[in-house]
Amino acid sequence: ILFGTTDYIPTSSKGRDLFGYVGIEAVLDQMRRKTMKAGFEFNIMVVGQSGLGKSTLVNTLFKSKVSRKSCTPNYEEKISKTVKLQSVSHVIEEKGVKMKLTVIDTPGFGDQINNENCWEPIVNYVNEQYERYLKEELYVNRKRRIPDTRVHCCVYFLPATGHWLRPIDVEFMKRLGKIVSIVPVIAKADTLTMEERQEFKQRIRHDLKANGIRVYPQTEYDEDPEDRILNDKIRENIPFAVVGTDKEHQVNGNKVLGRKTKWGIIEVENMAHCEFANLRDLLIRSHLQDLKDVTHNIHYETFRVRRLNESNLTVHGLALSCFPMENGTNRTNGTNGTSDRSDSESHL
Amino acid sequence: LMYAPVLKRIRYLQPFQDKNAQPLTLSGHVGFDSLPHQLVNKSTCQGFCFNILCIGETGIGKSTLMDTLFNTNFENFESSHFEPKVKLRAQTYDLQESNVRLKLTIVNTVGFGDQLNKDKSYQHVVDYIDTQFESYLQEELKIKRSLHNYHDSRIHACLYFIAPSGHSLKSLDLVTMKKLDSKVNIIPVIAKADTISKTELHKFKIKIMSELVSNGVQIYQFPTDDETVSKINTAMNGILPFAVVGSTEEVKIGNKMVKARQYPWGVVQVENENHCDFVKLREMLICVNMEDLREQTHTRHYELYRRCKLEEMGFTDTNPESKPVSLQETYEAKRQEFLGELQHREEEMRQMFVQRVKEKETELKEAERELQGKFEQLKRLHSEEKSKLDEKRRTLEDEINTFSKKKAATELLQGQSFNANTNLKKDKDRKK
Numbered sequence: 001i002l003f004g005t006t007d008y009i010p011t012s013s014k015g016r017d018l019f020g021y022v023g024i025e026a027v028l029d030q031m032r033r034k035t036m037k038a039g040f041e042f043n044i045m046v047v048g049q050s051g052l053g054k055s056t057l058v059n060t061l062f063k064s065k066v067s068r069k070s071c072t073p074n075y076e077e078k079i080s081k082t083v084k085l086q087s088v089s090h091v092i093e094e095k096g097v098k099m100k101l102t103v104i105d106t107p108g109f110g111d112q113i114n115n116e117n118c119w120e121p122i123v124n125y126v127n128e129q130y131e132r133y134l135k136e137e138l139y140v141n142r143k144r145r146i147p148d149t150r151v152h153c154c155v156y157f158l159p160a161t162g163h164w165l166r167p168i169d170v171e172f173m174k175r176l177g178k179i180v181s182i183v184p185v186i187a188k189a190d191t192l193t194m195e196e197r198q199e200f201k202q203r204i205r206h207d208l209k210a211n212g213i214r215v216y217p218q219t220e221y222d223e224d225p226e227d228r229i230l231n232d233k234i235r236e237n238i239p240f241a242v243v244g245t246d247k248e249h250q251v252n253g254n255k256v257l258g259r260k261t262k263w264g265i266i267e268v269e270n271m272a273h274c275e276f277a278n279l280r281d282l283l284i285r286s287h288l289q290d291l292k293d294v295t296h297n298i299h300y301e302t303f304r305v306r307r308l309n310e311s312n313l314t315v316h317g318l319a320l321s322c323f324p325m326e327n328g329t330n331r332t333n334g335t336n337g338t339s340d341r342s343d344s345e346s347h348l
Numbered sequence: 349l350m351y352a353p354v355l356k357r358i359r360y361l362q363p364f365q366d367k368n369a370q371p372l373t374l375s376g377h378v379g380f381d382s383l384p385h386q387l388v389n390k391s392t393c394q395g396f397c398f399n400i401l402c403i404g405e406t407g408i409g410k411s412t413l414m415d416t417l418f419n420t421n422f423e424n425f426e427s428s429h430f431e432p433k434v435k436l437r438a439q440t441y442d443l444q445e446s447n448v449r450l451k452l453t454i455v456n457t458v459g460f461g462d463q464l465n466k467d468k469s470y471q472h473v474v475d476y477i478d479t480q481f482e483s484y485l486q487e488e489l490k491i492k493r494s495l496h497n498y499h500d501s502r503i504h505a506c507l508y509f510i511a512p513s514g515h516s517l518k519s520l521d522l523v524t525m526k527k528l529d530s531k532v533n534i535i536p537v538i539a540k541a542d543t544i545s546k547t548e549l550h551k552f553k554i555k556i557m558s559e560l561v562s563n564g565v566q567i568y569q570f571p572t573d574d575e576t577v578s579k580i581n582t583a584m585n586g587i588l589p590f591a592v593v594g595s596t597e598e599v600k601i602g603n604k605m606v607k608a609r610q611y612p613w614g615v616v617q618v619e620n621e622n623h624c625d626f627v628k629l630r631e632m633l634i635c636v637n638m639e640d641l642r643e644q645t646h647t648r649h650y651e652l653y654r655r656c657k658l659e660e661m662g663f664t665d666t667n668p669e670s671k672p673v674s675l676q677e678t679y680e681a682k683r684q685e686f687l688g689e690l691q692h693r694e695e696e697m698r699q700m701f702v703q704r705v706k707e708k709e710t711e712l713k714e715a716e717r718e719l720q721g722k723f724e725q726l727k728r729l730h731s732e733e734k735s736k737l738d739e740k741r742r743t744l745e746d747e748i749n750t751f752s753k754k755k756a757a758t759e760l761l762q763g764q765s766f767n768a769n770t771n772l773k774k775d776k777d778r779k780k
Contacts, residue, residue, distance in 0.1 A: 015442045020419040024445040024633035027396060030639035033576055040383050065378040089369035095381035098370050121423040140658045140665050144647055224393065289386035297496050308491045313462040 018176025037199050039098035041148045042288060043087075043129075045180075046103065047122065047172070049110040053186040057155075057244035060257065060268060061280055065246075066090055066103050083108040083121045104151065109166050119172045126151050126180050126231050130303040150300060152291045153216070153283060154180045157187040158239060165207040173213045179303065181216035181294055183283065184208075184240075189241030189274050190259065190266045197241050204239055217287070221294055234282060238276035243268050395449035397445075398501045399480075400406035401436075401532065402454065403473060403524065404509025408539045413594035414454050415505075416607060416618060417630055418443065421596070422454060431459025434472045453501065461520060470524040477503055477531050477608060481653040502650060503632060504641045505568070506532040509539040510589060514548045516555050525565045531649055533568035533641050535633065536560075541591035541624050542609060542616040549591055556589055570632055571640050584632050590625035593618050 046054040046067075055067035059295060067088065087104040105123070109118055129150045138145045154176060158169060165173075173182055184204070186192070192200060215238065222228040243266055245259045257268040268276045283291070402410040411424040416536065423439060438455040455476070460469060480502045487493050508525055510517065525534055538544070544552060560567060567588070570581035595618050599608040607618040618626050633641075 014423075014440070016418075016422065017418045018443060018445060020418050022443075022445060023630060024443065024450050024638075025448040027450075027638045028388050028392065028448060030636070031388050031391060033574060034639055035384050035387055035562070037574060040380070042380075061378070063374045063378050064372045066372065068455070070657040090372040091369045092372050092374055092378070092380075094374060094378060097381045097383055099380050099383070102369075140663050142651065142656050144651075171438045280379065285382050286386065288380060288383060289390060293496075301493070305491055343599070 024266075036096055036098075038145075039091075039100065041100045041102070042292070043102040043104065043149060043152050044155040044283070045106065045122075045126075045151045046157065047106045047109055047154060047176075048187060049159065050107065052157040052159060053244050054105065054155075054157055054187075056246065057157075057185075057187070057276075059246050060276065061245040061283065062092065062101060064090070064092065066101065069103060083118055085121060085125050102149070115168055118168070119175050122172075123175060123179065126154075126176070127303065130179075130300055131218075131307070133300065134304055134307060150295055151180050152295045154182050155283075156182050158184055158204065160186050160188050160191050160200070160241075162192055162196050163214060164203050165211075170207070170211050170213070172209060173208070173215070177213050179216060179299055180300070181218075181291055182277075183216050184239040185279060186239050186241040188243065190243050190261075192241065201237075201239060201241070214295070216291065218294075221298060231263045237275070237278065240279040240282075242274065242276045242279055300314040372377050389617045390459055391449055392449075392597075395451060397451045397453075398642065399453040399455065399501060399503050399505075401457075401473070401477070401506045402509065403457045403460060403506060404539060405511060406431075406459060408509045409594050410456050410507075410539075411536075412596065413509075413539070413592060415596045416594040416626065417633070418452070425458075427458045429459075429462045431462055433463065434458065434460050434469045436472060437474045440657055451499070455503065465579060466520050469520065470527045473524070474527055474531065476481060477528070478653065480559060481531075481650055482657070484650065485657060490739040502645055504531050504645045506534045508534055508536045510536055510556065512538055512540050512543045512552075512591075514544050516552075516554050517559050522559065522563050522565065525560070525567070530652060533644055533649070535568050535629075536563075536589035537629065538591040540593065542593045544591070553587075553589060553591070568641070568644070570637055577636055580636065581632075584628060587625060587628060590629040590632075592626050593624040594626070 006204055028225075044058070046058060048054055052265060058067045082104055085104055085106055087102055089102040091098060091100050093099070096100055106122060109122070112118065131150065133146060133150055136142060156169070156173060156176075158165070173184065176182055182328045186197070186200065186204075189197060209211075217231040217234060219228075219231075219235070222231055243259060245257055245268055247258070247260070248255045249265050251258065251265055251267060256265075256270070258265045259268070267273050271277050400414070402414065404410050406427050406429055411422065415424070417424055420441075420443070422441065425437065435458040436455050437458050438453055440453045442453060443450045443452055457473060463469065483496070484500065484502055487495060487498050506528060508521070510521060513669050527534070528534060538549070538552065538556075541549065570577075570585050572578040572582050572585075593609060593616055595607050595609045595616075597607070597609070598605040599610050599615050599617075600606075601608065601615065601617065606620075609616045609618075621627050
């Protein structure tokens with residue numbers, strides 16, 4: 001393909017075998033180095049009624065005092081008229097990898113007597129972050145690195161009732177499931193026996209399906225068969241039944257994180273006791289990057305499409321039709337203004 | 349197979365200095381140290397894109413060097429020296445090394461330096477580079493876009509082949525490189541370096557670099573901010589331009605087959621660092637800095653293009669009062685302006701149309717009147733003629749009548765005289 005004048009489109013590529021070592025695979029190392037140097041951002045939102053153990057769980061997940069527990073809320077504090085979102089950022093480092101972790105808490109959610117529209121402040125917050133990012137992306141002079149405050153993951157806490165999803169759960173997850181990746185968890189799962197837990201999970205999964213609620217990982221975004229197999233396993237197991245704590249106890253000579261009760265110690269990281277480890281692995285060890293990618297490539301893009309269409313901004317079309325091209329013609333009608341019209345009229 | 353320009357993630361890559369984020373100590377192993385691996389795994393699945401532009405005179409060894417660099421056999425075309433203008437030929441290949449898939453595009457200039465008048469030689473190259481930027485920009489500006497699926501065709505590295513004259517850069521070289529240095533990462537190489545001796549080479553390199561500096565040409569600098577590679581990169585920056593020799597033919601040296609060029613006076617081994625800088629080029633271009641080349645293309649060269657293009661189209665971030673204006677506000681304003689102008693033009697055209705219709709109407713009426721007039725005139729003429737004719741006929745008829753009468757009279761007379769004669773003859777005959 002010779003490019004001599006105007007448009008050039010690369011054609012289909014041909015395969016070539018390498019006769020010897022070139023060093024292309026070194027690019028993986030290069031990438032690793034660069035990403036480690038730059039650090040990562042992760043924004044996680046926790047939603048649920050007070051007392052479900054949100055802050056404790058986050059602290060357990062990140063092995064540090066990320067969230068301040070609202071242990072003994074005053075009576076006055078409880079009666080806040082709206083859900084107020086609070087976001088706290090920390091920089092944590094592990095083996096040279098730096099991460100800026102932002103936890104967005106939603107105190108007041110579901111706590112009111114009248115909880116109609118309690119999801120609105122949350123929906124607004126999520127959209128505001130997308131809006132902020134979009135704005136930065138549209139600048140002529142943009143930052144080298146656009147600060148990412150978008151919510152990558154929303155952990156929704158379901159009380160361990162053992163029955164079904166409540167109306168507030170359905171309403172919330174329906175709405176938020178469209179704009180953010182929701183990971184539902186069964187909170188304080190140490191009140192359910194194994195059988196109760198399984199039944200509860202089945203009912204929840206049924207309810208989710210019946211209401212058309214899509215939680216993470218969504219089937220549509222599986223990238224290849226391998227992904228699908230992996231994610232199917234996760235989907236068969238959600239919502240994870242979790243227990244959180246920051247206290248350590250001695251079990252069989254080892255120090256473990258656990259909740260001590262009169263009838264035994266619930267080991268948080270023991271997969272036989274609860275699914276905290278599964279949640280941690282999903283959120284942090286295996287799917288963190290994927291959560292960010294889904295947020296960026298799918299949720300954000302969906303928002304962007306909607307937003308640009310709303311303002312009747314045909315960004316592309318506007319860029320083309322608004323401004324005359326170099327030779328003075330307008331792309332829309334391709335004429336040089338009025339002169340052509342008069343010619344056609346003379347044929348009356 | 350999806351080839352994502354992994355650059356999508358590289359956008360995040362700047363160390364964050366957020367005053368609002370407090371550092372926190374972890375009391376145990378959390379596990380996010382696997383993040384770089386998660387990222388790299390994703391990229392491995394999706395593959396990488398790398399695009400090299402080779403600029404150099406015909407026959408200087410561009411294709412051979414590419415074959416040698418990537419240890420394979422690309423499709424090579426021998427070009428004639430009689431191309432009327434500079435063209436670019438791009439070919440894309442799928443390469444794989446262990447689990448890394450690379451979509452490599454090699455763009456070669458065709459006919460560079462062959463024309464008598466090389467004034468516009470650089471223009472096609474600049475245009476090509478700009479076109480790739482424009483493509484990306486258009487995709488980025490689309491409402492429904494798929495950037496992570498987009499085949500990134502932007503040039504990540506430009507190898508500029510300098511002819512081994514041993515003296516200095518040609519003016520074509522300087523002009524071309526100057527036009528390209530703000531658009532692409534330029535890595536100058538001295539081609540066919542086996543024709544220069546070591547001492548000449550040293551002097552040549554110094555001359556080239558000083559000419560580049562004095563002309564303000566910004567070539568690509570290997571990055572020195574990362575401790576892991578800063579040492580080697582700094583050293584390599586001092587060895588530029590790389591003196592390279594390319595060869596896909598192998599010669600037996602000792603008990604090994606090596607890539608080399610065999611001469612009667614000796615064998616130039618491509619991968620022998622004493623003979624040429626080929627290994628260094630491969631090291632720098634591929635093994636150490638491929639990712640940085642891609643990042644620079646995206647965050648520096650592309651951003652510059654985008655900024656210039658948008659400013660050209662009239663977008664700014666601040667309005668005349670120096671208040672920040674979102675691109676959307678600018679769009680809205682421009683859109684209103686555009687709509688207003690459109691309306692105005694429409695109005696103008698309508699007026700013009702109405703005017704013309706009136707004119708035509710009057711014209712037609714005129715014509716009609718004229719025609720009518722002519723018709724009347726003709727009618728008059730006709731009736732005049734008719735009456736004249738009638739008169740003539742009457743006259744004729746009168747004459748005919750007169751004539752007939754005369755004729756009748758004459759005949760009568762003749763008849764009488766004949767009778768008289770006949771009677772006379774009869775009488776005469778009787779008398780006989």
